[in-house]
Amino acid sequence: MxxxxxxxxxxxxxxxxxxxxxxxxxxxxxxxxxxxxxHVPAVEIIPVTSDGMILFVRQFRMGANKQLLELPAGILNGDHGSEDPLLAAERECREETGYESKNIRRIGGFFMTPGYCNEYIHVFLAKELVKNPLPQDDDEFLNLEALPIEEAYKMAENAIFEDVKTIAALMMAQKELRNTEFK
Missing domain, CATH: 2.40.50 (OB fold (Dihydrolipoamide Acetyltransferase, E2P))
Known part of the structure; x- marks a missing residue:
């Protein structure tokens, strides 16, 4: 049963x-x-520049009561989060980083806290970034920070990141990102 x-x-x-x-x-x-x-579904984006930098945002999070460094993310718009996850990822990447990706694809997803919440996050890897910003949401006060891929992974391995969705997404992309040469 x-x-x-x-x-x-x-x-x-x-x-x-x-x-x-x-x-x-x-x-x-x-x-x-x-x-x-x-909870409405969400997206998280791993934006990677052509020179091997991952773009993160630093922002105040109410639940942590402090600033956190994390990957760009956001909820799906529309009735009950009905927006297509790819469109949401493209929009959030532009809103939060100021960059559009010419090569964005879904690499997986996960439930945030399935013991009491049904929030599902779709994870996208975004490459071939070109400057093409959208306005940030009225309640977002973000600072963009770029980290070399290997430094980001060392931070994850050394428990520097406190945002679990950032850690989970980095783990999903680890094999691909750590085995790619950037020029």
Whole structure:
């Protein structure tokens, strides 16, 4: 017997997420209540310059109550995050870094915190960057920082990054990025 959601009731509605109360039948037949954060999907981009630099953004994060260095990312626009992930990645790359990618592709994805949240992040690798900015969102105050690929990976290995989505995305792209020569 699989876990089965018997009932779902929205308890809270916010801009990018809802909180629902679930009644669930567990594989052993017992009934249990859970809270679920229903978050719109998101994208994260690993923008790599032709000279082997990864572009990061430094921004204040409310949950950490401090500035974090992380890869550019953002939610999918549209009704319940219905925007195509590729279009969202292209837009977010331009908004957050000021660069458009002529070679962008999805390399994977992951659930952020599946124990209580359904947020799924699509990860894109963006190369062949050309300057073509879009305005940043009104609530974004970002500082762009470029790091050599190997330095970024050493920071990840030495627990310098505190943003898990940045660490996860770097791991997904590691084989390709660490084995590429840039001129």
């Amino acid at each position: 699989d876990t089965e959601i018997l009932k779902s009731e929205k308890k809270y509605h916010a801009h990018v997420f809802n909180v629902s109360s679930l009644e669930v039948r567990l594989p052993n037949g017992k009934i249990r209540n859970y809270d679920l954060v229903e």
